[in-house]
Amino acid sequence: MKKILIVDGGPRRNMNTAALCDAFEEGARGVSPEIGVERVRLYDLPPFRGCISCLACKLKGRETGLCAVRDSLADTLRAANGADGLAIASPIYFSEWTAMTRAFLERLVFPWLSYETFSCSAPKKMPLAWIYTMNAPESMMPGIRQHLSILEGAVARALGDPAPAFVEAHSTVQVKDYSRYAMDGLDPAAHLAWREAHWDADLAAARAAGRAMAEKALAAKR
Ligand SMILES: Cc1cc2nc3c(=O)[nH]c(=O)nc-3n(C[C@H](O)[C@H](O)[C@H](O)COP(=O)(O)O)c2cc1C
Known part of the structure; x- marks a missing residue:
């Protein structure tokens, strides 16, 4: 069995980001019964914080690659480190991830970063997918990407x-x-028209990405 973890960092249960996560999951599950998908909604977890700079992950001889803080995010971090594929989804807030997605990323990545060699290496290799939804049109993506890259x-x-x-x-x-x-400044009519024209393709892209991740996970050495 290969495990794909989808971390949904959006606060709304039934809106855009969740729908793309649904499609990604559907695509992944459709590949094989050998694919298991776990979904975590960060906003459903009891409150957790980002990195608190305890530096326990940098103690000599204790560099496990895993955040040492035992709170409501600990199981998700463990699952992310042990998965066979990781998808991270977030609506774009102020050109970045939501606060909870950012907190998750801090605690996922900081334990991977060596302050001796400045390499950044996870204990386990796996395929990665990012899922984003936003008000901004595609033309604004290069500016947003500067914040994410x-x-x-x-x-x-x-x-x-x-x-x-x-x-x-x-x-x-x-x-x-x-x-x-x-919200008239957003030009709702333009958003509704864009959705009519593009939403099915967005869902199809999410399904295809889920399929591709599942295929990569199955192809990886056991
Ligand atoms: C606090 C907040 C900040 C936002 N900032 C941005 C932004 O900087 N750029 C953008 O394109 N959309 C922004 N949005 C819009 C959301 O990214 C967009 O509506 C998204 O699709 C919402 O996802 P959801 O439907 O899954 O909740 C913001 C929304 C909120 C609530």
């Missing part, structure tokens, strides 16, 4: 995936009924 690159290098998958849904529909909200 340092950590994205560190995770990819650490996991040994030279070509992680990126699933990005742009110009998402942020609320079900725009008429109830003071």
Whole structure:
């Protein structure tokens, strides 16, 4: 059995990010009964924090690659380190991940980073996928990517995936009924039209990325 972990860092259960996670999961599960998918919704966990700089992960002889803090995120970090594929999903908030996704990433990556060699290496190699949803159109992605790329690159290098998958849904529909909200500056009609034209393709891209990850996980040496 190969395990794929989807970490959903979006706070809303039934909106854009969750839907792409559903599609990714469907794609992965469809490949083989040998693929198991675990889903963690970070906002459903009891409150946790980002890295608290305890530096326990840097104690000589105790560098396990795993965050030492035993709180509600510990099981998810353990699962991420032991998975056969990792998908990290987040809506874009202020050009970055949500706060809980950022907290998860700090505690995932800092234990992988050596302050002796400055290499960043996870204990186990696995394929990686990023799933993002955002108000911004595709044309704004290069600016947003500047905020994401340092950590994205560190995770990819650490996991040994030279070509992680990126699933990005742009110009998402942020609320079900725009008429109830003071949001006219967003041009709701344009978002609704974009969704009509592109959402099925976004879901298909998420399904394809899930399939591809499952195939890579199955192809990896046991
Ligand atoms: C606090 C907050 C900050 C946001 N910042 C951005 C942003 O910087 N860029 C962007 O494109 N969208 C931004 N958005 C919009 C969300 O990324 C977008 O609506 C996303 O699809 C929501 O995902 P969800 O439907 O899964 O909750 C922001 C939304 C919120 C609530």
